[in-house]
Amino acid sequence: MGDLFAPQHLILILVIVVFLFGGKKIPELMRGLGKGIREFKDAKDNVKREIEEHINEDSSTKSTSTNSTSNN
Structure with a gap:
């Protein structure tokens, strides 16, 4: 098919x-x-940042709970 x-x-x-939109509408469409x-990129970056924050939060919570149980 190529x-x-x-x-x-x-x-x-x-x-x-x-032909469909005319020359004057194309810049508006591109904007x-x-x-x-x-x-879309901003939303993607926000979701990625939130996921990373939750992962860091979970890992810090686990490391603190591991340290407190090993100290007892």
Whole structure:
């Protein structure tokens, strides 16, 4: 079937997008796409940070409970 993102396919997709939305709407669409990607990355980073915090919190809790039981 061939490569989906071959240069010919990308040019055809670009031409179709220009016909559908017109030249004036494309910058607005790209801005919206950029904002969406930025928000997605921020949300992904927040989730990753929360997971790491919980992992660190759990490991510090376990190490403290292990130390207190071994000291008795």
